[in-house]
Amino acid sequence: MRDQDNAELLAKAHDGDQEAWREIVRRHLRLVWAVARSHRLSPEDAADVHQAVWLILAENLTRIRRPDRLSAWLTTTARRESLAVLRLRGREEPTDLWEPADTSPNPEDLALGNDTDSRLWRAYTTLTDRCRKILHLIAFAPELSFRQMAEAVGIPPNSLGPTRGRCLEVLRRRMTTETVG
Template identity: 50%
Template structure:
């Protein structure tokens, strides 16, 4: 497999490269908006915007081997922008019969659990947040792919994930 540097040099010279980059990082880029629970249409917009940003900034990348980190950060920023502009509400279909809608107390309990979970997650370090989002929403990614995306050693992915989960558990227990 070619390194990112070789692929970028190939792309800049016009011989090849873009398809190799997309194939290498496509699942990783998709995992970010999915981790923010965006709709399919919004996730597709984030995905496309992330690749467009890469095309616009490709000649300015200083560390091609950190491309996975750059893509995750860009997709994260794009996802946050979508959340801010679209809001976090998920509209109910008003044409559905009342019996299909969840009971208000169920909605309140679910919302409270989600609020506490996201609140605790947001207090973790950025690396832990990214690692746990990737683990939750793209479990099919190998440790090598996760390590590449986060810019860490492959051997530290499992232990870092364990420490992040333990810290998240402690924070959630403190909120009870």
């Protein structure tokens, strides 16, 4: 098996040859692990990424167009999975299990929150349709990629970041103007 190229190994693995699958994993095991760990994931998260990459490969054995570039494909897949884990972990908030959280807001916080919410929505309604659509997608569909968001809005993907930044800046200015005025 060690003398066979990736195309042969992928074909054999697709046909159920366990030795071919083991050889693919043996050849690329350290690469996939290194990519996951290079994203500073915990050992547990890196192991999850590692496992996910091999599962994705198993699901796509016949879709690999360039078997000679399998290492690059695995690297890209591991990077994407690592970034997905980082995005998910970034949304987690640690809680103190020993001290019950007081979730009831005090009256002052309620009043300030309602005022801020009202000012935000009034400023939001003054934005252009494009800006409202971009900010809506960011807030309510964060799982979309830049490309998917750009397609939904109808702009080139490389314009989405700067356009989003301008929209947020206009929103900030309008909220500030309303506070001062």
